[in-house]
Amino acid sequence: MALVGLGWMFWSYTPGRGIQTYYYIFMPFGYAAFFGVGMAIGTLSAYRQVTGEVPRIHQWIARHPLACWGGALAALLLYFPRFLGPTDGSVGTWGATADHMVEYVLFFVFGTLAVLPLTVPELSHRALNPILNNRTLANVGRYSYGVYLWNVPVMYLYFHRGRLFGNTPLGMNDVPPHMALPEVLWFSVYCFGVTAMMTWLSWNLVEHPAIKLRTRFGAPKSALELGYSQLTPTTG
Template identity: 30%
Template sequence: MDGLRALAMLMVVCLHLGQWTGSLIDDKGRPGPLARVLNGFDVSVPLFFVISGYLLYRPWAAAALTGRRAPRAADYYWHRLIRIMPAYWLLIITSLLVFDRERLGDGWRIVRLLTVQHVEHWTDLRVDPGSVSDWAQTWSLATEVHFYLALPLIAFVLHRALSSRHGVRLALALLAGVVALDLAWLVDSSPASLQGPTGLWWLCGYVGFFAVGMALAVLVAHIDHSGQLPSPVRFVIRHPWVCWVAAAVAFALLNTPLAGGLSAPADQLEAAFRYVADLTVVVGLAAPLVFARASGPARLLSHPVLAWLGGISYGIFLWHLIVLQVTVRDVLGMHYAQPGTGAFFVLLPFVLLLSVAAGWASHQLVEAPVVRRFRRRPRG
């Protein structure tokens, strides 16, 4: 999963660099030369959400199926707090002090930023082109935090389902229902306004991907407990590369007009198509890693470099946008979307190197020390 997280993070960096160089959308708002490749990199966000749903729900799923004590909600919330917030607070405070001091007097805005509620206020994200204090990428962190808050309640409901006579089937049916309702709500609300708050950014527009990750966790816990392999799992084990081919085909389709424009689907049909294609990509990529851990795809994404990048990916996520914006605006002296496609390829290794360095520093100096110092030991 660290390798998959690294892959998603690389897509995020490429997507934002494409925006800032004009390779995705030029300075006149037209599709750039790399638009039909980079546009599909939006699937990185659903990938992150599937990973979170899988990893965070696994302890609850295992406890429900084995009769062990479920994780304490208080411990879970505390561990999420110390894992996510200190590094995020450092980003926000540093950005405010260095780039946005004129707005330090706006107390409620700072409160919204520090509590990750800024996604409800478009101007808090500072997405005006050319702004260095632009935290546009953190909208997905707000969506993640809303899932963190809801997970213990969702786990309680699924625990009751997993403890019933129909057990795993009922839990999977409930999670499939969440995906269906999520798709229906998103399609009904499209086309969504890009002037936020937009339904495409809320938890109810992405909860289906978290549910997919939770369904994978249920299946893994079921296999570990019973030793039984459902037929879809047997197919994945036998044909892991077929899953990745399906993901590649779906990704290619995300870069066609069938999936809509560069920023959001233009109509309900495009919204439905993009959602189903995103689901195909994330399930196709993740399933072999979960069920066929000795397969080629799993070995490929278990490469030590990818695993290391995945381990520091949160810091890369936090700092890469400021790194590339400072590079374009201050080092090159250019405006948003002005450098051009050639600059995308020239700047990519430079931006990646600096972003990885920032991510490593964040992990080594903030994230890991805070977790080691304040993590609670399990009780009982």
């Protein structure tokens, strides 16, 4: 599926697509690589839950806990100058195609390496344990879905100057290809603050009451609620 995603994005950004590129890149095929790696990570967790065996990749991550996050940080640092400096954000040229493909690969590498260690229960490191075992940070997980839902509308409002409705939708060309550092800082503060506020409201007004209804009707606990407490993993 990773090859499908890469192939689709390459085809979408080739010069022949022109302005229609922006219709193609948001189709499900463009996210195939991310869907594929997500299903692979989920399959590994399901495998160990059913068999009680620890996959080799989980064993390796447990022995080298900083390797994945170091790689994710490297991918992020490679992308960051592109966010601050000029980049060929247009379409219709092979330079733009290469530019967007580099961006896609960096996002894919960052997302995969950042998430994968969090699925390994044995992960332990004296420098990481105070962070991983912090109850406040652990509770952040309950708000993650709200962050996922609200961050795009919040950014939309910023680039559309606060107009949510109208006859002219926000297009990709309305987003500046790069921003000066002061605007980057203001944009970050704005997105974090407004997204946090909307996430808190949606959790307390919608998600948490819905969870209470779920338990009231006697629904079984989810895999996330059960965790790995019932497993006795092997190291073979």
